[in-house]
Amino acid sequence: MSQSKKIFVNIDKCLGCHTCEIECAIAHSNTKDLLTAISETPLPQYRINTEYFEGENIPFQCRHCEDAPCVTVCPTEAITRKEGEIIVSIDEEKCIGCMMCIQVCPFGVLKSSRENGVVTKCDLCIERLNEGKNPACVEACPTNALSFLTEVEMSKKRREEAGKKILAAFRRGSSAVKEETSF
16 A cells, blocks of 8 residues: 555546546445445445536545644544554544534545444545555546546646646647748
8 A cells, every 4th residue: 555645636637427426435335336335224425525616526535634633633533644654544433423523624525424423534445555456536537537646646747747738839839830931
C-alpha cells in the first residue's frame, strides 16, 4: 500500500455520472457484488459524493487532512491517523455517534452510517490498497476524472497537460502566422 498517494480530482473531466458513488458502495458492501449488494440490509453506503455546483460536477471525499480537525475534536479517539500514514480512519467500536467530527469537517464529507449511527467516511478503500489496487472510485471513473497519485506524480501530470495545451496553442498560432505571411 502506498501511503503517500491521494485522490486528485480533475473537475473538467467529471461527467457527474455517479459511477464513483456506486463503486464505492459496492467496495464497502459485504458481498462486493452489485447484484447482491442492492439486497443487503442495510444498503451499502458510499463515501464519496458527486455534487453539481455552478455548472460543474465535483466529487467530494475525505481529503485525509494533514491536521485533520475530525481527529482533534473526537472525544473518544475513534478517529485517528497512524504515525507516518496518510489515512485518517474511524474505529467504529469507539465511535459514540456524537457527530462532532461532522460539524468540524471543512469539506462536509463525513456522515452518519445507515447501519449503526456511527460516523463513516472515505478510507481510501484500505482493503483494496492492501491488495495493490486503487480505490474503487478511481478505478471505476469512466473519464479518469479521479486519479490516485503522489503529489510528485500529480505535479508531473499537470505539467504534461499544461505542456500539451501550450504546444497546441503555439502550433495554432504558428500556423496562423504562416498563413497570414504567405504570399
